Amino acid sequence: xxxxxxxxxxxxxxxxxxTASRVLRGEASQRVREETRVRILKIAEEMQxxxxxxxxxxxxxxxxTLGIVVPQLDNxxxxxxxxxxxxxxxxxxxxxxxxxxxxxxxxxxIAKISRTNRVDGLLVASLDDDEVLRTDLAAARVPFVLMNRxxxxxxxxxxxxSRAAARKGVEHLTALGHRRIAHxxxxxxxxxxxxxxxxxxxxxxxxxxAFDEALVGVxxxxxxxxxxxxxALLPQHPTAxxxxxxxxAAGAMATLHxxxxxxxxxxxxxxxxxxxxxxxxxxxxxxxxxxxxEMGRVAAxxxxxxxxxxxxxxxxxxxxxxxxxxxxxxxxxI
Amino acid sequence: xxxxxxxxxxxxxxxxxxTASRVLRGEASQRVREETRVRILKIAEEMQxxxxxxxxxxxxxxxxTLGIVVPQLDNxxxxxxxxxxxxxxxxxxxxxxxxxxxxxxxxxxIAKISRTNRVDGLLVASLDDDEVLRTDLAAARVPFVLMNRxxxxxxxxxxxxSRAAARKGVEHLTALGHRRIAHxxxxxxxxxxxxxxxxxxxxxxxxxxAFDEALVGVxxxxxxxxxxxxxALLPQHPTAxxxxxxxxAAGAMATLHxxxxxxxxxxxxxxxxxxxxxxxxxxxxxxxxxxxxEMGRVAAxxxxxxxxxxxxxxxxxxxxxxxxxxxxxxxxxI
DNA sequence: TTGAAAGCGATACCAC
DNA sequence: GTGGTATCGCTTTCAA
Numbered sequence: 271x272x273x274x275x276x277x278x279x280x281x282x283x284x285x286x287x288x289t290a291s292r293v294l295r296g297e298a299s300q301r302v303r304e305e306t307r308v309r310i311l312k313i314a315e316e317m318q319x320x321x322x323x324x325x326x327x328x329x330x331x332x333x334x335t336l337g338i339v340v341p342q343l344d345n346x347x348x349x350x351x352x353x354x355x356x357x358x359x360x361x362x363x364x365x366x367x368x369x370x371x372x373x374x375x376x377x378x379x380i381a382k383i384s385r386t387n388r389v390d391g392l393l394v395a396s397l398d399d400d401e402v403l404r405t406d407l408a409a410a411r412v413p414f415v416l417m418n419r420x421x422x423x424x425x426x427x428x429x430x431x432s433r434a435a436a437r438k439g440v441e442h443l444t445a446l447g448h449r450r451i452a453h454x455x456x457x458x459x460x461x462x463x464x465x466x467x468x469x470x471x472x473x474x475x476x477x478x479x480a481f482d483e484a485l486v487g488v489x490x491x492x493x494x495x496x497x498x499x500x501x502a503l504l505p506q507h508p509t510a511x512x513x514x515x516x517x518x519a520a521g522a523m524a525t526l527h528x529x530x531x532x533x534x535x536x537x538x539x540x541x542x543x544x545x546x547x548x549x550x551x552x553x554x555x556x557x558x559x560x561x562x563x564e565m566g567r568v569a570a571x572x573x574x575x576x577x578x579x580x581x582x583x584x585x586x587x588x589x590x591x592x593x594x595x596x597x598x599x600x601x602x603x604i
Numbered sequence: 605x606x607x608x609x610x611x612x613x614x615x616x617x618x619x620x621x622x623t624a625s626r627v628l629r630g631e632a633s634q635r636v637r638e639e640t641r642v643r644i645l646k647i648a649e650e651m652q653x654x655x656x657x658x659x660x661x662x663x664x665x666x667x668x669t670l671g672i673v674v675p676q677l678d679n680x681x682x683x684x685x686x687x688x689x690x691x692x693x694x695x696x697x698x699x700x701x702x703x704x705x706x707x708x709x710x711x712x713x714i715a716k717i718s719r720t721n722r723v724d725g726l727l728v729a730s731l732d733d734d735e736v737l738r739t740d741l742a743a744a745r746v747p748f749v750l751m752n753r754x755x756x757x758x759x760x761x762x763x764x765x766s767r768a769a770a771r772k773g774v775e776h777l778t779a780l781g782h783r784r785i786a787h788x789x790x791x792x793x794x795x796x797x798x799x800x801x802x803x804x805x806x807x808x809x810x811x812x813x814a815f816d817e818a819l820v821g822v823x824x825x826x827x828x829x830x831x832x833x834x835x836a837l838l839p840q841h842p843t844a845x846x847x848x849x850x851x852x853a854a855g856a857m858a859t860l861h862x863x864x865x866x867x868x869x870x871x872x873x874x875x876x877x878x879x880x881x882x883x884x885x886x887x888x889x890x891x892x893x894x895x896x897x898e899m900g901r902v903a904a905x906x907x908x909x910x911x912x913x914x915x916x917x918x919x920x921x922x923x924x925x926x927x928x929x930x931x932x933x934x935x936x937x938i
Numbered sequence: 939t940t941g942a943a944a945g946c947g948a949t950a951c952c953a954c
Numbered sequence: 955g956t957g958g959t960a961t962c963g964c965t966t967t968c969a970a
Binding site for chain 4 (some may be wrong): 285286287288289292300301303306325327328329330331387
């Protein structure tokens with residue numbers, strides 16, 4: 271039970287702590303005799319020595335820990351980003367401190383976590399407005415990288431190419447012959463929402479379809495929002511819908527079912543951000559996969575490089591993944 | 605940027621570090637003059653002093669941090685449990701270190717996290733078999749509390765009353781006149797699966813319905829599993845289905861839709877563990893809410909009390925919450 | 939009521 | 955190549 275300390279190992283190996291430290295730390299230029307090195311390593315192994323990160327951190331002023339703060343845990347996008355960050359961090363010798371905060375608590379969290387030497391840097395996802403986020407981040411005393419959004423003035427952020435994704439979705443629909451395609455947008459004014467709307471227009475333009483504002487509704491990111499927005503759009507008689515998320519797509523499908531429309535015979539539905547829940551809907555939802563795990567990975571990589579003193583190299587938006595065709599999309603009705 | 609240390613505060617206040625420490629720590633019997641106390645507090649506040657948890661932990665051998673290790677982040681049950689643990693921990697002055705591990709990595713995680721003074725105790729959720737989990741936990745060097753399952757020999761665990769929940773679901777169905785009620789069970793041999801099956805039988809018995817093994821299928825915890833199991837059950841012509849989870853319920857609904865059965869006119873579906881995804885299905889799924897957040901809270905409370913030297917008081921299974929009636933259940937067809 | 943000083947378990951600089 | 959030793963920032967006796 272009693273923890274094995276460096277001193278214990280050194281004593282057992284008959285060397286000084288400093289020597290043991292040198293070896294155990296895996297220092298590059300270990301000016302230590304091979305024989306001694308091996309002996310110390312062997313003994314440490316036998317004694318199951320594990321360095322105390324508190325003591326180490328106190329001395330080095332580093333924790334080899336990255337913090338990641340997300341607004342929701344049960345959001346597939348963030349869950350997946352966390353996984354990616356976790357993998358990248360682990361590969362690079364860092365731990366990940368996951369911090370889940372409700373909107374509004376973000377500032378305090380960032381302040382606490384970053385000002386108490388708990389983490390060397392921060393990965394931040396936020397659904398808050400620019401101004402709020404900016405204020406929150408002002409409290410950060412460590413380098414940070416934004417995920418899934420940009421913030422004017424913040425140099426490091428990793429985003430998904432929502433515009434290309436939306437376009438890809440629309441192209442799938444136009445290829446199926448659809449021309450009256452509705453769009454359920456996310457939160458008005460949001461970065462991704464803006465991008466997706468643009469991609470939606472790109473897709474229409476590529477097929478020579480005129481943009482019609484009446485076919486765009488704001489659904490936000492809830493099922494209820496999708497239901498409402500879809501209901502409002504019904505009188506426009508779209509033959510297909512591009513939803514910003516799986517959740518709003520699900521909400522929209524409820525409206526369509528209620529209206530007695532068959533999916534996909536009467537109307538096709540496509541969502542953005544593929545995730546297991548797409549298969550839980552009926553019919554299973556066609557959707558554009560997004561590299562959310564990659565986003566976490568890249569963000570972690572960027573942060574670690576920044577911590578290493580490298581200069582912030584902004585990365586381009588991550589291109590969408592494959593279009594996963596399921597049962598919710600089909601040829602346009604004649 | 606330079607961190608404010610206790611020494612800085614003490615110097616500014618014209619007192620010794622030890623005195624500053626005493627008041628800043630909020631010690632109970634502060635043998636410190638009120639005047640001095642106030643002065644120190646004020647100065648600390650002004651200087652925005654925050655204690656360095658590494659230094660403090662190194663000295664006290666405590667981190668005031670609880671670890672929580674979960675197998676999945678984007679599982680509403682765990683996400684909610686985390687939230688509960690987080691709230692309870694915060695209220696009691698503890699931080700929560702969330703650790704997401706794929707099955708198989710659990711042992712290493714537990715070992716690392718608990719043997720390197722990162723946490724004072726552990727909250728553990730696991731989908732692994734008893735034997736595996738037992739091995740994993742053997743590496744734990746700190747007290748721990750299990751969530752959502754039991755493990756023979758492990759004294760502290762907090763579980764949901766799955767049996768009562770299943771029974772509640774069945775009672776809703778029998779009250780609606782259903783008598784041929786199928787059950788989509790979880791993983792065979794699992795603790796919760798066993799409990800639910802028992803609750804299902806309880807519910808049938810209460811309505812004077814004989815248990816029929818042919819009406820029970822194993823769906824596991826995936827949509828695909830639900831789909832398959834439901835398909836196999838169809839020839840038995842049930843008029844209602846009790847699914848172990850929302851996910852398997854969704855899978856079952858896909859089968860029903862494909863078979864041309866109307867929900868709930870031809871067949872009712874009910875799931876366990878209410879969550880937002882229930883509203884994403886069509887029709888929206890009736891389900892039995894479970895106190896998953898409470899589970900996290902109680903687990904944290906138990907752990908903190910154990911850390912305080914109290915004796916493990918086992919807690920009874922948490923009773924199910926309300927039955928949330930949505931569109932997927934209705935009167936039995938005549 | 940307050941101060942002095944000894945660690946907690948590492949790292950890193952400086953001798954030898 | 956190896957050993958001494960002064961920190962890192964805080965808590966906690968023990969004196970005064």
